[in-house]
Amino acid sequence: MDTMEERAAVRDKDIMMAPAEIRIAPPRGFSRAAYVKNMEEYESLYREAEMDPEGFWARVAGELAWFKPWEQVLDWQVPFAEWFVGGQLNACYNCLDRHISTWRKNKAALIWEGEPGDTRILTYLELYREVCKFANVLKRLGIRPGDRVAIYMPLVPEAVVAMLACARIGAPHTVIFAGFSAEAVRDRVLDAQAKLVITADGGYRRGKVIPLKERVDEALGDDSPANRVIVLQRTGAPVTMRPERDHWWHDLMKDVTASGCPAEPVDSEHPLYILYTSGTTGKPKGILHTTGGYMVGTYYTTKLVFDLKEEDIYWCTADVGWVTGHSYTVYGPMANGATVVAYEGAPDYPEPDRFWKIIEDHQVSIFYTAPTAIRSFMKWGEEWPQRRDLRSLRLLGTVGEPINPAAWEWYNQTIGRGRCPIVDTWWQTETGMIMISPLPGAIPAKPGSGTLPFPGVIAEVVDEGGRPVQPGKKGLLVIRRPWPSMLRGIWGDPKRYQQQYWSQFPGIYLTGDGAVQDEDGYFWLLGRVDDVLNVSGHRLGTAEVESALVSHPTVAEAAVIGRPDEITGQAVVAFVTLRGSIAGDDKLKSDLQDHVGRVIGSFAKPREIKFAAALPKTRSGKIMRRILRKIAVGDPSVGDITTLEDPTLIARLREEED
Numbered sequence: 001m002d003t004m005e006e007r008a009a010v011r012d013k014d015i016m017m018a019p020a021e022i023r024i025a026p027p028r029g030f031s032r033a034a035y036v037k038n039m040e041e042y043e044s045l046y047r048e049a050e051m052d053p054e055g056f057w058a059r060v061a062g063e064l065a066w067f068k069p070w071e072q073v074l075d076w077q078v079p080f081a082e083w084f085v086g087g088q089l090n091a092c093y094n095c096l097d098r099h100i101s102t103w104r105k106n107k108a109a110l111i112w113e114g115e116p117g118d119t120r121i122l123t124y125l126e127l128y129r130e131v132c133k134f135a136n137v138l139k140r141l142g143i144r145p146g147d148r149v150a151i152y153m154p155l156v157p158e159a160v161v162a163m164l165a166c167a168r169i170g171a172p173h174t175v176i177f178a179g180f181s182a183e184a185v186r187d188r189v190l191d192a193q194a195k196l197v198i199t200a201d202g203g204y205r206r207g208k209v210i211p212l213k214e215r216v217d218e219a220l221g222d223d224s225p226a227n228r229v230i231v232l233q234r235t236g237a238p239v240t241m242r243p244e245r246d247h248w249w250h251d252l253m254k255d256v257t258a259s260g261c262p263a264e265p266v267d268s269e270h271p272l273y274i275l276y277t278s279g280t281t282g283k284p285k286g287i288l289h290t291t292g293g294y295m296v297g298t299y300y301t302t303k304l305v306f307d308l309k310e311e312d313i314y315w316c317t318a319d320v321g322w323v324t325g326h327s328y329t330v331y332g333p334m335a336n337g338a339t340v341v342a343y344e345g346a347p348d349y350p351e352p353d354r355f356w357k358i359i360e361d362h363q364v365s366i367f368y369t370a371p372t373a374i375r376s377f378m379k380w381g382e383e384w385p386q387r388r389d390l391r392s393l394r395l396l397g398t399v400g401e402p403i404n405p406a407a408w409e410w411y412n413q414t415i416g417r418g419r420c421p422i423v424d425t426w427w428q429t430e431t432g433m434i435m436i437s438p439l440p441g442a443i444p445a446k447p448g449s450g451t452l453p454f455p456g457v458i459a460e461v462v463d464e465g466g467r468p469v470q471p472g473k474k475g476l477l478v479i480r481r482p483w484p485s486m487l488r489g490i491w492g493d494p495k496r497y498q499q500q501y502w503s504q505f506p507g508i509y510l511t512g513d514g515a516v517q518d519e520d521g522y523f524w525l526l527g528r529v530d531d532v533l534n535v536s537g538h539r540l541g542t543a544e545v546e547s548a549l550v551s552h553p554t555v556a557e558a559a560v561i562g563r564p565d566e567i568t569g570q571a572v573v574a575f576v577t578l579r580g581s582i583a584g585d586d587k588l589k590s591d592l593q594d595h596v597g598r599v600i601g602s603f604a605k606p607r608e609i610k611f612a613a614a615l616p617k618t619r620s621g622k623i624m625r626r627i628l629r630k631i632a633v634g635d636p637s638v639g640d641i642t643t644l645e646d647p648t649l650i651a652r653l654r655e656e657e658d
């Protein structure tokens with residue numbers, strides 16, 4: 001609970017600021033037109049869901065298209081849930097086919113910008129045709145329902161096409177963020193036993209080309225389960241094609257048509273995707289989401305949390321490599337028939353007003369991004385957004401980490417010009433959908449709080465024994481009841497699933513986050529209570545970085561902690577002891593940083609490496625991270641160190657500091 005206490009100390013200030021006068025009511029005009037217009041309506045919806053969750057979710061599910069109706073809404077064999085049992089549907093059908101039989105066929109589905117400035121707009125009909133063609137390609141390459149397909153691409157329209165084509169034929173995808181290394185690709189392909197990898201010759205990031213195909217070549221040895229690779233030509237960068245394994249996307253697409261590819265009816269519990277995320281061990285876990293419940297949860301939360309209307313232009317800035325890109329760029333918005341904006345590159349390329357220019361050019365009305373990005377924009381200065389016309393915006397959102405009230409206020413004033421509600425949405429890869437968030441027309445915001453749970457979500461703050469704590473008291477955030485888009489497991493590891501999420505309080509989902517509820521029942525998130533870091537909204541396990549470090553020949557032992565950082569939320573600091581008589585210097589520091597970049601991906605590179613003669617440990621051999629965290633921020637009080645194996649070590653660690 002150390003981390004929580006420290007975070008809570010930082011957040012106390014925010015929570016104290018919370019009393020009623022800080023509530024920011026939704027603008028009246030916004031509420032009038034919203035799906036949920038006031039607190040009474042929210043409360044009545046919440047009560048309806050609380051009293052009859054199955055009836056509530058069944059009503060929502062009725063808004064989607066099913067090939068065969070379900071026989072039972074929920075089968076809950078703790079901790080294994082099945083939703084809409086016996087029902088059959090298809091996620092891609094719900095995102096595309098459903099719309100093209102209406103006037104929406106001519107509506108823009110995807111407005112896309114590449115980093116160099118190229119743009120493409122695909123209507124629902126055009127996207128549907130591309131997806132059907134690519135689904136035919138997959139079938140020709142022998143991909144069958146249930147086969148796993150890895151997607152390692154930049155954020156280009158073809159990444160969305162690939163995801164939806166997989167869903168269309170019932171092949172679960174596993175998208176690997178383009179920032180991950182070859183080694184990370186290898187591990188994920190192996191764990192998922194993916195038969196095929198879809199990649200590109202490269203992707204653009206801050207004017208540079210990320211060599212995706214090269215990394216795939218490095219990742220797939222002769223023993224790889226993936227014996228086919230499809231390569232999209234995105235940058236024209238030279239790549240080596242292995243004729244027996246590699247195919248160009250454009251060649252394959254020449255030989256197929258869009259016909260003869262109906263969406264495969266799949267069971268409600270058929271796997272839709274696996275997405276790897278960091279946990280408390282060195283090995284990322286494959287979070288499994290299935291079809292029916294996931295679509296119901298993402299469809300409905302997109303509609304209500306973003307108050308999504310037919311004419312909105314909706315932009316979530318997340319990459320499809322993360323869960324936010326899955327739920328709130330692809331499946332949720334497209335199930336609603338929304339016009340979705342996507343952008344391939346960096347927010348400051350070629351200039352720090354790129355996002356604002358995109359909003360102006362495409363008349364974006366809903367904008368959803370991460371607090372880290374907002375803090376970077378603050379640093380770059382108000383002049384960048386001020387140059388652009390942002391009047392099309394009507395709703396703002398944040399996700400991925402707590403937002404500090406100063407950043408909230410800046411977002412509200414400088415971007416929203418004081419007239420757009422802000423939805424601070426709390427959720428996780430595991431939850432699949434937004435769990436705690438204001439409904440923007442109904443729930444007054446308090447800057448820094450995710451406010452109240454979504455209808456159907458029973459969230460609570462409990463102590464270590466599982467007892468609810470009083471308002472104002474810190475505790476563990478748990479979810480009391482199953483919800484439709486909850487993870488169904490960890491791929492290939494049911495034990496770990498049970499152990500990780502359901503063992504501390506049987507039948508109750510442990511989120512891994514600390515939280516406080518205030519007197520109004522509002523939730524204030526305190527960050528992770530386990531050894532998971534959140535760097536720029538990217539989730540990273542301390543054990544993952546440690547195991548990358550110790551795989552370097554010079555490293556004997558490593559301990560990784562998160563240090564609070566004004567921009568990125570947390571920054572990775574690594575304490576490293578070296579083997580034998582190896583001496584640490586700046587060159588080795590930068591080698592180690594690069595090494596972590598090679599093993600995981602450059603976003604995981606430690607901001608700082610500190611060499612130490614030894615690491616502080618308890619007598620039972622556990623590394624005392626609490627002490628390291630204090631040393632990392634230069635805190636003179638190290639607290640109780642009576643359990644420290646070698647109390648003189650602190651002084652020595654500090655000396656090494658100086």
Ligand code: PRX
Nearest residue numbers: 399400401402424425426427428429525539
């Ligand atoms: O600690 C919480 C933080 O991000 C974690 C989930 O990370 P990930 O699975 O990568 O999903 C990120 C996008 C949904 C959570 O355990 N987190 C997410 N949203 C918020 C947040 N912390 C505070 N406020 C939020 N709005």
